[in-house]
Amino acid sequence: MSDEKNKSDQQKSGVSRRSFLKASGISLGVPLVVGHRVINVNGQEVKLYGPTKTSITLTINGAKQTVEVEPRVTLLEALRHELDITGAKRVCDRATCGACTMIVGGKAVYSCTVLAIEAQGKPITTVESLMQGEKLHPLQQAFVDNDGQQCGYCTPGFVMACKAFLDKNPSPTPEEVQKGLGGNLCRCGTYMGVRAAVLQAATMHKGGKNHG
Amino acid sequence: MAVGKNILRKDGYEKLTGAARYVDDVTLEGMLYGKTIRSRIARGRIKSIAYDAAFDWSQIVIADYRDIPGKNYVALIEDDQPLLAENEIRHYAEPILLIAAANKDLLEAAAHHIHIEYEQWSPVLSIEDALACREIIYGTDNIFKRFLIGRGDVEEGFAQAERIIEGEYRVPHQEQLYIEPQGMIAIPGNEAMTLMGSMQCPYYIHKAIKQLFHLNDEQVVVIQMTTGGGFGGKEEYPSVIAAHAALLAHKAQRPVKLIYDRAEDIAATPKRHPGVIRHRTGVRRDGRMVASEIDLVFDGGAYVTLTPVVLSRGVIHALGPYACDNVRIQARAIATNTPPNGAFRGFGAPQVAFAYEMQMEKIAAELGMDSLELRRINMLREGDTTATGQTLIWSVGSEEVLNEAVERANYQAQRLAFSQSHSSIQTSTTNHVEAHKRRGIGLSFFLHGAGFTGSGEAKMKAQAGIEIMANGHPRVLSGSTEIGQGTRTIFSQIVAEELSLDFSAVEIEEPDTSRVPDSGPTVASRTCMVVGRVVQMAAREVKAKLLHFVAERFAAPEVELREGKFMVAEKALADFQEMACEYVNLFGELRCFAHYASPPEIEWNEETYSGDAYPVYSWGAEVAEVEVDMDTYEVTVVRLTTAQDIGRAIHPLLAAGQIEGGTLQAVGYGLLEELVWDQGRIINNRLTNYIIPTALDAPDMETIIVEKAYPHGPFGAKGVGELPINGAAPAIAAAVFQATGAFLSEIPITPERLQAAIEKVTTDEHR
Numbered sequence: 001m002s003d004e005k006n007k008s009d010q011q012k013s014g015v016s017r018r019s020f021l022k023a024s025g026i027s028l029g030v031p032l033v034v035g036h037r038v039i040n041v042n043g044q045e046v047k048l049y050g051p052t053k054t055s056i057t058l059t060i061n062g063a064k065q066t067v068e069v070e071p072r073v074t075l076l077e078a079l080r081h082e083l084d085i086t087g088a089k090r091v092c093d094r095a096t097c098g099a100c101t102m103i104v105g106g107k108a109v110y111s112c113t114v115l116a117i118e119a120q121g122k123p124i125t126t127v128e129s130l131m132q133g134e135k136l137h138p139l140q141q142a143f144v145d146n147d148g149q150q151c152g153y154c155t156p157g158f159v160m161a162c163k164a165f166l167d168k169n170p171s172p173t174p175e176e177v178q179k180g181l182g183g184n185l186c187r188c189g190t191y192m193g194v195r196a197a198v199l200q201a202a203t204m205h206k207g208g209k210n211h212g
Numbered sequence: 213m214a215v216g217k218n219i220l221r222k223d224g225y226e227k228l229t230g231a232a233r234y235v236d237d238v239t240l241e242g243m244l245y246g247k248t249i250r251s252r253i254a255r256g257r258i259k260s261i262a263y264d265a266a267f268d269w270s271q272i273v274i275a276d277y278r279d280i281p282g283k284n285y286v287a288l289i290e291d292d293q294p295l296l297a298e299n300e301i302r303h304y305a306e307p308i309l310l311i312a313a314a315n316k317d318l319l320e321a322a323a324h325h326i327h328i329e330y331e332q333w334s335p336v337l338s339i340e341d342a343l344a345c346r347e348i349i350y351g352t353d354n355i356f357k358r359f360l361i362g363r364g365d366v367e368e369g370f371a372q373a374e375r376i377i378e379g380e381y382r383v384p385h386q387e388q389l390y391i392e393p394q395g396m397i398a399i400p401g402n403e404a405m406t407l408m409g410s411m412q413c414p415y416y417i418h419k420a421i422k423q424l425f426h427l428n429d430e431q432v433v434v435i436q437m438t439t440g441g442g443f444g445g446k447e448e449y450p451s452v453i454a455a456h457a458a459l460l461a462h463k464a465q466r467p468v469k470l471i472y473d474r475a476e477d478i479a480a481t482p483k484r485h486p487g488v489i490r491h492r493t494g495v496r497r498d499g500r501m502v503a504s505e506i507d508l509v510f511d512g513g514a515y516v517t518l519t520p521v522v523l524s525r526g527v528i529h530a531l532g533p534y535a536c537d538n539v540r541i542q543a544r545a546i547a548t549n550t551p552p553n554g555a556f557r558g559f560g561a562p563q564v565a566f567a568y569e570m571q572m573e574k575i576a577a578e579l580g581m582d583s584l585e586l587r588r589i590n591m592l593r594e595g596d597t598t599a600t601g602q603t604l605i606w607s608v609g610s611e612e613v614l615n616e617a618v619e620r621a622n623y624q625a626q627r628l629a630f631s632q633s634h635s636s637i638q639t640s641t642t643n644h645v646e647a648h649k650r651r652g653i654g655l656s657f658f659l660h661g662a663g664f665t666g667s668g669e670a671k672m673k674a675q676a677g678i679e680i681m682a683n684g685h686p687r688v689l690s691g692s693t694e695i696g697q698g699t700r701t702i703f704s705q706i707v708a709e710e711l712s713l714d715f716s717a718v719e720i721e722e723p724d725t726s727r728v729p730d731s732g733p734t735v736a737s738r739t740c741m742v743v744g745r746v747v748q749m750a751a752r753e754v755k756a757k758l759l760h761f762v763a764e765r766f767a768a769p770e771v772e773l774r775e776g777k778f779m780v781a782e783k784a785l786a787d788f789q790e791m792a793c794e795y796v797n798l799f800g801e802l803r804c805f806a807h808y809a810s811p812p813e814i815e816w817n818e819e820t821y822s823g824d825a826y827p828v829y830s831w832g833a834e835v836a837e838v839e840v841d842m843d844t845y846e847v848t849v850v851r852l853t854t855a856q857d858i859g860r861a862i863h864p865l866l867a868a869g870q871i872e873g874g875t876l877q878a879v880g881y882g883l884l885e886e887l888v889w890d891q892g893r894i895i896n897n898r899l900t901n902y903i904i905p906t907a908l909d910a911p912d913m914e915t916i917i918v919e920k921a922y923p924h925g926p927f928g929a930k931g932v933g934e935l936p937i938n939g940a941a942p943a944i945a946a947a948v949f950q951a952t953g954a955f956l957s958e959i960p961i962t963p964e965r966l967q968a969a970i971e972k973v974t975t976d977e978h979r
Contacts, residue, residue: 086237087230089440091391092474092899099391127230140228144220147865150873151696152227153392153440159228181907185899187389187441188696189873191910 049117056117060085061129071117075109076100078116079126087127087156091185098184101157101164102126108164108183127156130163138204139163142197150188158184162198172202214708214715215927218865222700222720223438232438235395235409236471243397244273246460246470247319249309249326250480251301254892255335255349255549258299258308264325272322273312273464280459282424286452288416293515293552295424295455301330302349303514303551304892305480307452312460312468335549335892339488339511342546349514350547356512357520359527361821362540363601369503369538373494376503377575381491381567382958385887386484386880388556389904392440394481395471396450398457403427405458408435411450412442412693413733418725420451421458436723442695443877444555447735448518449481478897482554483887485510485522485545489530489567494538499581499589506530506541508564513552519545522553524665526560528825531599532568533610533659534590539599549892555735557874558937561660562881569656569942570957573949583946584618587657602824605813607930609857609920613833614657616855616916621835626653630950650840651850654946657833658938661826662931663738666816669808669827674738675729676746677805678707678754680796684789686711686754687719689805691731692743694720697933698866699739703747705862706926710751713776713788729805737830737931740862742808744926749806757802761795762786811924828922830930831857834875834939838947845963845970847883847948849909854939855916859930867932868915874936875913880905882941882959 036047036054050071057066060079067082079085079102088111091099095110102111105122130137136144139162149155158181165172165180172180177198181191226232251258263269277284277296284298285291297308308328313319336342342354350356370376396409405421414434421432434454439446457470472480487510494503508530512519527543558565572590576583592598594608618624630651663669676690686707694700704718711718721728731743755773762778763771766785777784778791795802816823834854840847854875861867884903888896896902921928945956954969 080237081239084239086233089234089392090236091393094474094898094900096899097391127228131229136225136228143228144224147218147221147224147869149221149224149227149696150698150869151391151439151441152223152232153234153390155227156230178907178910185391185904185906187391187443187873187877187904188869189876189905189910190869191876191907192872192913193869195907 075114076111099157101160139201142200146196148193148197214705240467243467244312246312251306256332259329262327267325275310290516356545359543364538366540370494383563388443388445390441398461400461412446447555484556485553491571501536503538512545515552517552522560530564565938607922613855617833621853650951652947652951656943659829660935674732674808678750680802684792693734702862737933748926753804830935836943845966849911857918858932859922860928871936878940
């Protein structure tokens with residue numbers, strides 16, 4: 001690549017190929033884990049990660065945890081494989097079924113299609129956090145009461161999706177509930193139970209209790 | 213009282229908190245990850261396998277068929293399916309090699325450095341191709357199995373008939389789509405192998421592994437982990453995955469975890485058998501069936517696996533819940549070069565149910581008769597005789613379910629209202645807005661034989677037991693698995709009821725072949741009715757032993773067990789727990805096992821395929837109300853009302869959950885689910901393109917449980933798991949027929965298929 005061409009590329013994208021290669025550490029003898037590199041893009045400092053493992057910090061269920069992962073690793077895989085937080089499941093791996101749902105920065109996300117590095121700095125909530133001491137969260141209790149689970153594999157994701165839904169809309173109508181559940185698949189066919197559970201949890205919410 | 217109550221599900225808490233550990237949630241020290249290398253052709257032969265020299269293979273474990281210590285087959289019915297292909301390839305995604313590595317990235321990299329070359333042969337990819345015998349891929353005629361059943365004189369019946377009505381019905385593959393993909397961990401030992409994973413039938417795996425590794429009963433241990441759904445899909449196939457994992461573990465001498473991703477799971481594992489079913493029915497003008505000839509063909513795929521048993525259930529259910537004196541039913545299962553089809557909830561019955569119910573609609577239409585009336589004229593009632601010559605002697609809730617469903621759905625009034633609104637639309641053809649959406653209501657009526665077919669249960673002699681633990685509480689020992697359907701909960705209720713204890717006192721042992729007896733597979737709607745009965749008998753034996761013990765100890769002859777206490781008249785002697793502990797301390801243990809024995813009234817002739825095909829049937833009726841968008845041809849199911857006679861609901865909420873869940877899978881079968889094939893390869897093997905019902909597709913459902921007690925079931929219970937999957941597809945098709953005038957003889961009723969059918973009606977009318 002000529003210097004002239006290089007220069008024009010740099011002007012277009014703000015990142016030169018050379019600086020990218022350098023920053024990404026593609027050379028012999030790289031250490032297994034490296035921190036991010038900082039490059040200058042249009043006068044701003046931008047963190048550049050990968051392709052080798054890099055150290056990131058995630059705030060999971062209120063606790064800061066540091067993991068070393070390649071930047072391509074999803075939030076789901078980081079939690080399941082690196083931190084042994086296995087409530088969220090890997091099912092479709094294509095953001096279709098919702099079994100991997102977590103709440104990140106207040107929003108329900110399919111964690112199979114969120115990169116772990118993207119989730120830095122945002123609170124991440126998983127099903128493991130819902131228990132209040134020995135007691136089930138009222139939403140979990142509502143699932144139990146209405147038999148909103150059978151095989152249980154979609155359940156952790158479904159519970160988190162329902163929680164995010166209720167956090168946003170504490171007093172939904174039955175129609176809103178039905179729509180709100182559209183992002184999670186259950187093959188056992190527990191939708192009727194889940195619907196009833198969400199309505200029950202919503203009713204309790206209306207009673208003025210604070211369910212976090 | 214524990215039975216009949218909606219107690220809290222035993223496995224609910226751990227599933228809701230994320231604490232339940234499924235196979236992919238577990239990592240063992242030193243564990244490798246395994247992967248299956250599969251064929252990329254449907255039929256042919258392996259010419260060569262090459263490993264890139266540039267790749268570092270020292271970190272990869274590779275196994276092929278030569279590494280199998282025993283014979284290269286998966287033990288099932290015919291032993292024709294190799295664990296790993298040796299030379300010939302019979303279907304796309306057939307396992308050829310296994311690889312394992314310490315991490316998944318390395319594993320995936322290695323897979324890209326293996327190159328298999330094939331010689332391709334012309335594959336057989338459809339029922340028509342197989343029957344035409346252009347290529348012979350099995351036996352001399354591509355036929356895996358045939359059945360012929362019948363009674364009376366069919367020719368004579370047709371001679372008496374005033375009308376003869378013919379219909380041909382087509383049903384597709386259906387993917388079980390358990391949400392947890394298949395997975396297994398194999399742990400090698402010294403002359404031993406332990407398997408743990410997702411499964412319905414630990415003893416199937418036990419049998420397969422013993423054969424493959426020359427190990428005995430004790431050397432192989434199979435443990436079921438929390439299992440994320442099965443629906444039949446984890447009946448036979450986990451044996452293949454377990455054997456693959458075990459082979460790698462055996463070679464590596466390290467634990468190996470083999471988890472399928474969704475794409476591999478859909479591409480390679482068994483589906484519901486597709487089929488073509490032809491009906492020829494002779495009826496009198498009043499609607500009475502006088503002759504029925506049925507020909508059914510199921511596509512078994514590339515290997516026999518469970519196909520003969522699926523076909524057997526199909527042929528026996530082919531006439532449905534109807535009586536006819538002159539019947540001949542021919543059934544054939546054929547071979548194709550597609551992945552073997554296998555167990556899926558319903559097991560041959562949903563296919564034939566779509567056909568027999570659509571045939572009823574067709575007969576009614578041709579006779580100008582109400583199809584409900586036609587069903588009432590021909591339905592089986594207590595004392596009637598089925599196609600196999602079985603006289604129904606007990607627990608026949610046919611009339612009750614039909615009446616309940618029809619009444620609760622307000623079927624007749626709605627049907628009349630919709631039909632009047634349609635004729636008014638036809639008279640004012642210019643009103644497009646009114647014609648834009650059409651409503652219809654349809655009915656289906658069906659039955660399901662509970663437990664194994666024919667002499668299956670008599671041969672199986674299912675075992676289960678109860679042992680008293682050190683704390684004096686009972687523990688159930690059974691190989692029946694919890695797959696979400698509620699095994700653990702209902703077993704604890706049955707035992708609690710028999711021993712007059714609180715259900716929370718009953719513990720259920722993990723299904724582990726070293727600790728529980730073989731209760732038979734967790735299939736065929738048999739867990740409650742058959743194994744539940746055995747559990748009940750074992751509990752009764754425990755009770756008898758303790759009553760005897762207490763009577764001697766207190767020198768009180770008339771001891772009773774009530775509310776957890778041993779009583780003489782109104783005087784409490786001691787409580788259950790105390791006496792049970794004392795018994796165990798004194799005699800070392802208290803364990804009672806029971807075997808299943810078929811009711812003495814039941815007789816089945818395996819040679820003539822006649823007699824009592826099942827000890828009892830569960831009955832169902834379903835009403836579907838649909839709305840059809842006449843611009844997009846989308847069908848929306850507005851409401852489903854279903855009434856099901858299951859003998860007794862041990863746990864009404866769980867039973868309703870089974871009915872709703874099965875019904876929803878049948879909505880998928882009838883409207884949405886279709887595999888797309890290209891030269892034997894499934895091209896929509898993802899959840900993004902294989903569409904299953906979401907919460908938005910789930911209509912309002914009303915479920916009515918009818919309880920016509922079965923005297924040989926626990927507290928009168930019959931099977932419930934499979935019955936509900938028979939009803940929705942034909943009920944929806946009947947409703948679409950009313951709404952649009954288009955008679956769909958093939959499912960799923962996709963917009964494309966419906967458009968073609970409606971256009972055909974319009975063309976025919978204008979001719």
